[in-house]
Amino acid sequence: MLHIIDDEEVIRDSLMWLAKSRGIPASAYDSGKAFLTALDNMPRINLQGQCVLLDVRMPDLGGIALFDLLSSRGLTQVFPVIFLTGHGDVPMAVDTLKRGAFDFFEKPFNDNKLMDRVQEALAASEQAAGSAAIHTRLSALSAREREVLDLILEGKMNKVIADKLGISMRTVEVHRAHIFDKMNVKTAVELARLLK
Numbered sequence: 001m002l003h004i005i006d007d008e009e010v011i012r013d014s015l016m017w018l019a020k021s022r023g024i025p026a027s028a029y030d031s032g033k034a035f036l037t038a039l040d041n042m043p044r045i046n047l048q049g050q051c052v053l054l055d056v057r058m059p060d061l062g063g064i065a066l067f068d069l070l071s072s073r074g075l076t077q078v079f080p081v082i083f084l085t086g087h088g089d090v091p092m093a094v095d096t097l098k099r100g101a102f103d104f105f106e107k108p109f110n111d112n113k114l115m116d117r118v119q120e121a122l123a124a125s126e127q128a129a130g131s132a133a134i135h136t137r138l139s140a141l142s143a144r145e146r147e148v149l150d151l152i153l154e155g156k157m158n159k160v161i162a163d164k165l166g167i168s169m170r171t172v173e174v175h176r177a178h179i180f181d182k183m184n185v186k187t188a189v190e191l192a193r194l195l196k
Contacts, residue, residue: 005035011107049126077128078125079125148172
């Protein structure tokens with residue numbers, strides 16, 4: 001989903017049309033505050049495949065301030081930000097890119113180049129969301145489950161894991177079941193593929 005945030009209606013309409021021409025679902029917001037309200041109501045499960053096209057100069061909450069808010073929430077990986085501005089300068093562009101912006105375009109911009117970058121940002125968001133989901137699942141494992149997980153990934157059988165950790169085979173089986181459940185896999189092969 002492409003999120004277009006610009007206080008100029010004609011720019012929002014133009015960008016919505018461009019996104020539609022590429023088959024990219026998009027939403028438009030006339031202010032940073034309107035976007036934040038929508039973001040707060042988005043289910044966390046939908047935070048993948050996102051991109052923000054953000055105007056630098058807007059009343060109330062400008063693009064740089066909104067970018068800083070997204071950064072402080074740790075969302076700029078899942079919501080890559082592409083800045084749009086008619087008033088940009090080289091130092092501003094360099095600064096935003098150093099702080100994690102995905103790209104920076106000056107108005108007027110090349111439609112195809114912009115939409116190509118949007119598609120790249122959407123792909124990067126998908127990848128970041130997938131990595132974040134795996135990290136979240138791993139963080140749900142207990143310390144003992146992590147030990148069992150490491151030995152499973154080494155290809156060790158339950159009996160060997162039990163001997164190595166000084167626990168019963170039944171306890172290993174319970175840990176293995178919990179690991180598979182928390183990691184949302186059915187086999188050790190799937191687990192290894194997920195964490196490769």
